[in-house]
Amino acid sequence: MKRYLLVSCLALLCSIQARAQEIENKPFGNNLDKLNEDFPVTDTLAFDFPNDSRLLLLFNNTEYELSDLEQKFTGVLKETTDFPEFKTLVYRLSEDYPQTKTDAVILDLERKYLPYIDxxxxxxxxxxxxxxxxxxxxxxxxxxxxxxxxxxxxxxxxxxxxxxxxxxxxxxxxxxxxxxxxxxxxxxxxxxxxxxxxxxxxxxxxxxxxxxxxxxxxxxxxxxxxxxxxxxxxxxxxxxxxxxxxxxxxxx
Incomplete structure (x- = not known):
């Protein structure tokens, strides 16, 4: 059963976390640095899975309401069940870049992790x-x-x-x-x-x-x-x- 939690922390600590993990949807060039300057990471929405994998969504709380993100991603993650074992996937959320928009992140998760048979x-x-x-x-x-x-x-x-x-x-x-x-x-x-x-x-x-x-x-x-x-x-x-x-x- 998927479960979620909101980890609220200082912007500096979240920025360190973002750099420590490989961002799955990193914007081109130095746009990630620019994004972190304009909208620094303030919060992380985490989803833990039974196979010891985890999904982290990094965002700025001035751009998103937590309840909206929870509603959007909880529904999607009920179907995207093919996450790799023992792996942490990190996505950056922001509406400023095509790769980081919530709809683009949801589409990427669906294309990669919906159960599929050739x-x-x-x-x-x-x-x-x-x-x-x-x-x-x-x-x-x-x-x-x-x-x-x-x-x-x-x-x-x-x-x-x-x-x-x-x-x-x-x-x-x-x-x-x-x-x-x-x-x-x-x-x-x-x-x-x-x-x-x-x-x-x-x-x-x-x-x-x-x-x-x-x-x-x-x-x-x-x-x-x-x-x-x-x-x-x-x-x-x-x-x-x-x-x-x-x-x-x-x-x-």
Whole structure:
């Protein structure tokens, strides 16, 4: 059971403590010294854990109310249970720098210490692109290895092209790409699906009516909501002599 206590002490003693411990979220350059001059450490909020680890939050009592900090961090620490044994983690709190803001500290704790199991993800790729003046439906499959801070994997996608009808007959031209993909999200501790970067190469066995010669693509995908993503990219074809910009939508 997590428990907390407030250690009130002289600013000088707290400053010594801050220097003695490695600050997990130390601001860049000499900003920590500047922060300690402007808002010296006056208080420490400590959380002790059953595995003999400890979390120390160093702050100035003119910036924060103790009750607010207790409420914020007690709720978070009920879920972030993967703290290393026999280790003391020290964070500096202040709203003056991005790394020391309470929301940034909470996000860092969640990304590092929420219980997590690496997973294998399999799903379908469905969407529509606008490629070189043509609308091309996209179908395929994806395999991703999900890790705590990023996902990495591959997909096999078909950029479907419908040539002009000849004598009223509809023909379908498939353009299969093998892709390597990297996915990340620094703002969500539980998912890495917000951003994706990928590169791929055309691996058609049959002749493509859209591309000729060596053809590769690079793309970036950004998740808009739970079910829809926007993807932009570029395709190099004719042995890198011709380039087509692409923009499209992906579902799920």
């Amino acid at each position: 997973q294998l993800e399999l799903n379908a790729v469905i969407g529509m692109d606008f490629t070189g003046g043509e609308f091309t439906p996209i179908v395929g499959g994806r395999m991703m290895f999900n890790f705590r801070k990023f996902d990495i994997g591959a997909s096999f996608t078909n950029k479907v092209y419908f040539p002009e009808r000849i004598e009223g007959n509809i023909k379908v031209n498939s353009n299969w790409f093998a892709n390597l993909e990297y996915r990340w999200d620094r703002s969500d501790p539980k998912s890495n699906t917000a951003n994706m970067f990928g590169v791929g190469i055309l691996v058609n066995e049959s002749k493509s009516q859209l591309f000729t010669g060596t053809t590769v693509q690079a793309f970036y995908k950004r998740k808009v909501n739970k079910n829809i993503s926007i993807q932009v990219g570029v395709i190099a074809t004719e042995n890198f002599k011709t380039f087509y910009p692409t923009v499209g939508i992906r579902f799920w």
